[in-house]
Amino acid sequence: MHEKDPFGDKLKDKERAEEDLYFAKRDRELLDKIRGQDEASREVTARDLAKGRCPRCGDRLTHRSIERVDIDECASCRGIWLDQGELEALSRRESESWLGRLFRNSLVHTR
Numbered sequence: 001m002h003e004k005d006p007f008g009d010k011l012k013d014k015e016r017a018e019e020d021l022y023f024a025k026r027d028r029e030l031l032d033k034i035r036g037q038d039e040a041s042r043e044v045t046a047r048d049l050a051k052g053r054c055p056r057c058g059d060r061l062t063h064r065s066i067e068r069v070d071i072d073e074c075a076s077c078r079g080i081w082l083d084q085g086e087l088e089a090l091s092r093r094e095s096e097s098w099l100g101r102l103f104r105n106s107l108v109h110t111r
C-alpha cells in the first residue's frame with residue numbers, strides 16, 4: 001500500500017512557490033523590457049515570455065518523468081508535451097499499446 005507522503009508534498013509545494021516567484025519576476029522584467037522595443041525585438045521578448053508555458057492555455061509547465069521519459073505537464077488544462085524523440089521512445093517501449101500502434105500507423109501514412 002502506498003501511504004501519502006506529507007513531507008514530500010510540502011517540499012513540492014515549497015519548490016512550486018519558489019518557482020512561481022522566479023517566473024513572476026522574470027515575466028515582470030520581460031514585460032518592462034518590451035516597452036519601447038521595435039517590432040523585431042518585441043517578437044524575441046514574446047518568445048522569451050512563452051518559454052516554459054503551455055501552448056494551449058499559457059499556464060506554466062512542470063517537468064515530470066514517466067517511465068524514464070521526461071514530459072512537460074500543464075496543471076491547468078492537463079495537457080502533456082513531449083520533446084523531440086520522446087514520443088518515439090515511448091511508442092517503442094509500448095509497441096503493442098494503442099500509442100505504439102498509433103505511432104506505427106502514422107509513420108506508414110507519412111511515407
Ligand SMILES: [Zn+2]
Pocket residue numbers: 054055056057058059074075076077078079
Ligand atoms: Zn495548459
